[in-house]
Amino acid sequence: MIVGEQKPLAEIKEIVGPYRKLLILGCGTCVKTCFAGGEDEVATLASALRLIFKKEGQNIKIEEFTIERQCENEFIQEASEAIGRNDSVLSLACGAGVQAIARRFAKIPVLPGVNTTFIGVLESQGVFTEECSGCGNCELAIFGGVCPITRCSKKLLNGPCGGSRHGICEVSPDTECAWQLIIERLEALGQVHNLRCYISPKDWSSSNSGGPRRLVREDHII
Amino acid sequence: MNKPFKPKITLFHCINSFNESASLSLNGANNVEIKTVRLPCSSMVKDVFLLRSFESGADGVLVLVCPEDQCRYVEGSIRAKKRVGWVQNVLDEIGLDGRRLSIRNTSSGNGATTDKILQETVAVLTDLGPNPAA
Amino acid sequence: MKMEHMSKLEQILSRGEFAVTTECGPPRGADSEVVIKKGETLRGYVDAVNVTDNQTAIVRMSSISACTHLLNIGLEPVMQMVTRDRNRIALQSDILGAYSLGIRNILCLSGDHQIFGSQPDALNVFDIDSMNLIRTVKTMRDEGKDMSGFDLKEPPKMYIGAAANPFADPFEYRVIRLAKKIDAGTDFIQTQCVYNMERFTEWMRLAREEGLTEKVQILAGVTPLKSVGMARYMSKKVAGIDIPEAITKRMGEVPKEKAIDEGIKICLETIAQLRDIKGVSGVHIMAIEWEEKVGEIVESAGLLPRPL
Amino acid sequence: MPKKYHIPIKTAEPRFRPIGKYATIEFREDCAGSCKHCVKKTCIYGIFKENYEHFSTMDEPEYLYNCQSCFRCVQECTRGIFSRVIDPDYRTLGDHYWRPDVIHRLWYQAHTGKIPVSGAGYRGPFAGAGFDSMWTDMSEIVRPTRDGIHGREYINTCIEISRRLTPLTFNQDLTLASEVPKILEIPIPLLFKLPPNLILNKSILISAAKAAQTLGTMMFIQPEDYTEALLPYSENLIPSLTRHNFKDNVDLIHKSRVVELEYAPDIDESLLKIRELKPDVIIIAGVPLDTHQATRALKLAHTEIDTIHFYADECGQELNSQDPRFLKEMIREVHLVLVDHTIRQKINLVFSGGIAMAEHMAKAIICGADGVVVDNPLLIALECRLCYRCRDGLSCPVELEDAIDPEWGGQRIVNLMGAWHSQLIEVMGAMGMREARRLRGEIGRSMSFEALEMENFGPIFGERKVAGFR
Amino acid sequence: MKSKREIIELPKILPVRSRFRNTMAKYIIRRNSRCTSCGLCAELCPYEVHPRYDIYSRPIRPKDHKCLGFSCRENDFFCVKQCPEKALTLSLNPLLETLGDYRWTAEMLLGHWEMAETGDLPMVNLEYNLGNSGGGFDKIRFKLAHPKDYLDISDEKIDTSVQLNKRHDGRPNKTISIPCYGGGMSYGSTALAVMVGRARAAKRLNTFTCTGEGGYPLELLPYDDHVITQVATGLFGVREETLLFTPIIEFKYAQGAKPGLGGHLLGDKVTPEVAAMRETVVGNALFSPFPFHSVYSVEDHKKHVDWVKEINPRVLVSVKVSTPTDVDMVAVGSYYAGTHVVHLDGSYGGTGAAPDIAKKNIAMPIEYAIPKVHKFLMEEGVRDRVCLIASGGIRNAMDVAKAIALGADGAVIGTAELVAVECVRCGNCESGRGCARGIATTDPELGSMTTEEWVEQRIVNMYLAWRKQWCGLLRQYGLSSIRELVGRTDLLVHLDYLDEQERIKYRPAPREQLVI
Incomplete structure (x- = not known):
């Protein structure tokens, strides 16, 4: 899922500052799961903002609304009435959601309330880890299911660098060395021979380096 | 006319941690105005409830929960504490001062302790003055 | 501000003389002779020679080394630098290195996307954009600090250039962007090659209105067409090139063997017109892989002799 | 056959969200967030959906009011984040006698006018004190019976509150010799009396009076509460007078068909004076249920009083007693003493205090009452939570101190009484009874805990060593 | 009529799981984030309260309904005591107060679910034979038997x-x-x-x-x-x-x-x-x-x-x-x-x-x-x-x-x-x-x-x-x-x-x- 994190209150306050009627729009999918933009977060943020504005004597009306997914028209449409009533929208969706809302409502500023962080996994309660960079060409099969492109700080494809110590990456003591994990996995799978394979340079054209991507499923288009 | 400040406190309490009859004596105290919200478990305190209490004019919010090892739901008190901590930070960011919100562990039926906690809370609030966002 | 002249190009432009620059593409090999040979053909015809930086994302000899080869034969290079391939660390270090080798002009570009070049599978960098590159060079030069704020022992005194494309869309924004580049610290501008004179004139007018021509030297780009095919190709396939139908038609109407001459003729006409536009401080002749014709064009355009 | 008695039931939504029995606790942090089949989305009662709807407007925690306790969310949640508790507000609703479930059922009946129906068996204790220690009989196959509320045959629930003349005397020509006083009947065996120690205001009085009018019954009222606005309902109002104040309320006596006169040793004097003022007025004696009730009943039976209204405290307990008896026993006592003195037929007995459910009405009648007087349930029908905050001068959680719409209030009370009436008919139908009047004192058509134990367990287990319940 | 003491053939017991993911139980046993997935509890518990798939590296949520509860304290396999990380907590499940009623108490329901699942009497100390009604069957007991009658x-x-x-x-x-x-x-x-x-x-x-x-x-x-x-x-x-x-x-x-x-x-x-x-x-x-x-x-x-x-x-x-x-x-x-x-x-x-x-x-x-x-x-x-x-x-x-x-x-x-x-x-x-x-x-x-x-x-x-x-x-x-x-x-x-x-x-x- 896409992991995001709510922006600091001060920043949100800054960006919504110019508007008088604000809709805080939540998204019930990924950002809800990572507690950045579901119903609860919308309510909490709205409450906090109201307190800020009340304290500063500003009169800003705040409305709350949450839709199932902000990246899909059918759901966005449900918010159109609420959006119409306001002069700005603070979207708590991921960047895709913010843009999807923005492109549907040309005349209303859509502001991001969440920093979209990465594609990740709920590792354990309250801990999210980045696991995928969306490179567009998955090669996890040879890496024993651990992605060196995302999880190795140097995107190394042919084994660990010299900075790995006790399975920890040189970048941060909180970061496991992806290559350590790959090696362990391959050992457990009996595929250590993969380590001897030379992995040729990554073709980045399928990733974001090839410009914004577009996926067309011809079979779904009529 | 300078009326003495009489803090309004919203008291969230776990029904297991806090004896209702003890609260009656607190309600009688005249230096404070208390609104109580009973929770079946303190883990039902959501961030938004705490903030909304301030929105609706509370000068302070006090959360009374069971001691951590006595929660009937095992994790309720711990969760409540974490949420309160989170909201304290939010209050600091808002500029309301996180000290307006506090969480205390009380074991069931100990009226004397709750009285003391309440007086301490009142003291803190007297220090901080009325809720600027009320 | 009193300042020693940073480069010959700067000196010429600051004197108000009509400058002529051209372009030299480094080879797809390690042979310095290719560069030197190209340089020799340009000697005396131009004030400075732009050396492209892996132009169109095709791997070539590095711009810094090709510049050095030109310096060695006494030509003044304009080092082009794109942000596509290097992050800010590499960019800054290369600037320092280039300066240490005697390179004094830099043209800051974002660079063509690698998708068009020889390595579409490459990971692009675009750590910073051209605007920030300009600002970085300017800060290094004027404040003696690198991006991290570290004081540089010997700041690189580079004459900073930037590219402008009057023909890209949205048109209204082009002048804003020019202004922004000037704000960032550009000293001179080299534009995309001009075929659509009408649009260029309009752009210049807007630039003048904004007072930009007071702040920056603008060298209008020209490229001689070799054939009607080239005209069509550039018009369709090369990003940001605007060739009016009339020009393509004109190229098409002459017999094939005359096409080259017709191209050069159009080029010379263009130069003549450009010289009349207020605020155009020079031309930048981009004879792509056709450096030998530059001398001819300069001469025919009556731009000789070049000042010293 | 009289016209079938019909109570116009109409749904009357509560103004405030009623306190529900259950609340769910969820450990939000454990939620995976967006399960496709999230139990919140699939709840067959849709309770979470509603909860979300008011999520943005609530200012304090709200529980899940309509939870039907199927436990599917608890059992099906992917992460097991749900637990369930009894809503703390439900727990503290009412008191030991007016239990939360009683209040809750009353709300439901006032809302819908329907009989509370549920699946599965009875879920309460085996037996209990008071009315809970008796069961009513039913008729199997050997007695003819009726179809109850679903059937075609009419079950009459009328009672009289006018004095009965027995025996009748006849002239030689067989014409009636005795002067038959006017008969006053009410179609259901219950009267109203708003509780004096809860909130009482004009709109509540009008609501109750309106309901009394719709139902064709009557309501006791203090003369000081009898304002101009209540005049349209004077037919259905019974001013409660004392020997001190009846002279000040002569106009009320004239307006009323029935008056209540507070018991005093010299009650006959006041009685005669009132009769002088209005000869055909029906007089109810208001008598506290204390240790003297039986002697007073006997005494009053020999006066011209039409009906005696005995009142216990709000929980049906004997007044002014160290060891108070419950209403049930006191009804039996009064009834039997009058039966013993062969005077029971002449007078009507109505009882108030602690009549909380329809079954209490039926059981009180079986014990010997003619009818009952309803108090607290009238206010509960108006959403009262019996929190007694009003007694401490605190605000009412359902804002009863403000004016309510008497249309709505009246309908709520009508609904509640309609549901009670239906339940009375259910019970009578099961017994094979056609008339509420014949139910009175039919102790043989009930079974008591003590008798059943003695009869059926006595031969097996011997002597009972533990008195009472639990 | 005296029976002939013949062997009676009974239908077969087959374990039948609950249809629901989460079982309701008398006790709750919770594992907190200190758990390192060491697997000791899974090894210790003979009642499979802590199931663990061989191929799955994480512990599965405990199956509370199989937990013996506090009476397990004496056992040397008592997971709460044995857990090296002190990651387990055992408590009574407060959910029970919302389950059942005077006649069918929560424990009677739980007991019968367990019987239906296993065909056997519950291991957990559940009172499944007596309700809370305070009368009738709930007050009747079978007399203490004399051992010689056995x-x-x-x-x-x-x-x-x-x-x-x-x-x-x-x-x-x-x-x-x-x-x-x-x-x-x-x-x-x-x-x-x-x-x-x-x-x-x-x-x-x-x-x-x-x-x-x-x-x-x-x-x-x-x-x-x-x-x-x-x-x-x-x-x-x-x-x-x-x-x-x-x-x-x-x-x-x-x-x-x-x-x-x-x-x-x-x-x-x-x-x-x-x-x-x-x-x-x-x-x-x-x-x-x-x-x-x-x-x-x-x-x-x-x-x-x-x-x-x-x-x-x-x-x-x-x-x-x-x-x-x-x-x-x-x-x-x-x-x-x-x-x-x-x-x-x-x-x-x-x-x-x-x-x-x-x-x-x-x-x-x-x-x-x-x-x-x-x-x-x-x-x-x-x-x-x-x-x-x-x-x-x-x-x-x-x-x-x-x-x-x-x-x-x-x-x-x-x-x-x-x-x-x-x-x-x-x-x-x-x-x-x-x-x-x-x-x-x-x-x-x-x-x-x-x-x-x-x-x-x-x-x-x-x-x-x-x-x-x-x-x-x-x-x-x-x-x-x-x-x-x-x-x-x-x-x-x-x-x-x-x-x-x-x-x-x-x-x-x-x-x-x-x-x-």
């Missing part, structure tokens, strides 16, 4: 069968292998899978189930030897052909939960299938009249019985009556009308929908009715010619045994069978789409939550667990057949009839004050 024979040799036809009238001598058969739950009141599953279980257990008054769906035909056809006052779904092949016809005069009132099926439950079966209109509430309009006397009743006996010469007749004050007269009247089985349904019995006032107040609890009728039939000298079956508030194996000791031959079980298939007794059988747990519903989506096989095995398991209890009880008193227990009131005590020093020898009933 009969050392295996369960397989103990006879728990009951003979249904004692009239010696030439009709088949039906015997059921357990002293219980299934109560009538109509087509329309429960999901078809539940109905068929109950019939399958009845076949496996060699007992009966009953159609209820909603007709005889064709799906029951394969089990027709074990299906009682009910003829109730509404005559819904009654057809001559079903009366022709059925082994037993039950005349339902009244139902304990709503004595004196007719059956009631709310409109929502009347789906096209149900309406077709009952020959009524879709979506219309169905009220059965009360009583049979053709029966207003015991003579009419006899006419009824004679009618079915005439139609079907092999059929046995059961008469289901409620418990008015004169229940003894009703019973004996039924006997003389020619019935084989007198079925008393006590006032606290289950129902799909009944007015609360009726469930609570009308007619007497079964505990009183059994001895009353038993005694009366004895006095009339006909007790051994009729089979007396009790129902209505008989919840568990010990209730059955107590009912038998009070004078019944056997019991009819309704609610407990539904509890075996995970009924929580929420009481919403009638509302909206019906049972949220897919038991008492005609909603196709909810109904699909159960399958016939699952229902069958759960019920079989529960009865086999009950049988273990009965056998254990009989052995204590030296009895080898449950028939010997009938009317043995001398084996019973009632706590309220005992002196203090006697009373403390017996297990007190749960006595929590519940919020209902």
